[in-house]
Amino acid sequence: MKPGIFKHNHAYIDITIPQSEADSSMPGSRTEWLSKQFPMSTIPHACIGRISSALLTLNLYIAFPRMIHQHPVNGWRIMLMPKEVLDIFWDRVLLPSIGDCTDVSCAPYLKQTLEEAQYKARGRDGCKGGWGPPKTVPLSDDDFMEVQKCMQACIRDGEGELSMYESLFFILEGKGIKLLTKDGQRGRFSGPEEALC
Template sequence: MPERTRFGRDGEEMGAGEMMAYARSVGSNDIFVTGRKENGNYVRINLERDRIIPNRIIMSVDIDSVIWVTRFPRFAKWLNIYMQPVIRKYAPIKKHNHVYIDVIYPPEEGKPNSTDVHARFKLSQVPHLFLGKVSEGNATANLYMHFPRMIHKHPHIRRFSNMVPWDLQGTLWEEVIIPAMRHVATPAELPYIGFNREELAFKAREKGEKRAEASYPFKPAQLTKFFEEINTIVSLIPWHCD
């Protein structure tokens, strides 16, 4: 047993390993209950006596989450695109996630060479919605679509409103998302995508689902064309503002 350091007239310093060895030698766990040895000496525990100096240290990194903000997303794996809006009580990012964006305002009318004015907003303050997700094992990555031009405060509570209205989401899916999905889908995939809201709601009722979140997986090459087609459609529809 390692040498112990005496302190006082009736005390003794021991490590946890030494206490366990002592308990085994006397056949009793009283030292852990009373803090004293059989000879009456008190025990002061010092865990530093059990320290181990490692010969090798292996370091690893555990990535809890990754937030990627981009106008041109690229993926290396299949990703599921929702075939109808996913409505929740709160916006997908309901709390500040410590990510900011800078929004640049257009030049003032009549002053094309004026200095650009920009403002910084929290990502959670920008109106956004669910667009897709990719799942692998226990890990899930969500894809959100943000609308910086819709940044505004609620007229009554004076807080930023980050939810996209239901009717606007429905219009977005019917006029932009579904047409873009059908544009990149193969002939064999077309029968499984492109349902309107009424058809999806009917299918959900048949299955007894309370909340339908129908989606369809697209491979990386299709996703790139899908996002390009979204930009093309938005640039051509009448309510788009350049």
């Protein structure tokens, strides 16, 4: 099993490194925070959605910079998140946030807990006890913004238990869209950014 972004794609993220307690408590010591550049592929992440149309597919990943670490023996960065860590995120942060921010009419179709999601997905791929592809949960732009606020509140209210999920950010990966965003596009768009929007 591989993470969604499993090889270095020459995209980097600057991660802010907070001061140590010794630095912050010393009078006259540095007040700025340092940052360190990491390849995007080395930050633990998980796919939480897809945006697709007839022309393109965009994968939506959620990345957790507080979980950046190296293997103790070989020194390689560990990108694949343990199932147990993802299960906690789904069960205590993401699924409750989606449930709180969607319309009441959607409630019968949403999974409120990880256990419910696993139960409903059993056997959908034709294998007994297997997992099929997850059902689509359509969210408007406004709903997704509310889900993000709810996720931050859930993490903050977790009283330290969920602190490993803080500082999360999203990555939108587009595959097979080079021709769509090509300059010109017969004069329909002024540039690749407009075509992508």
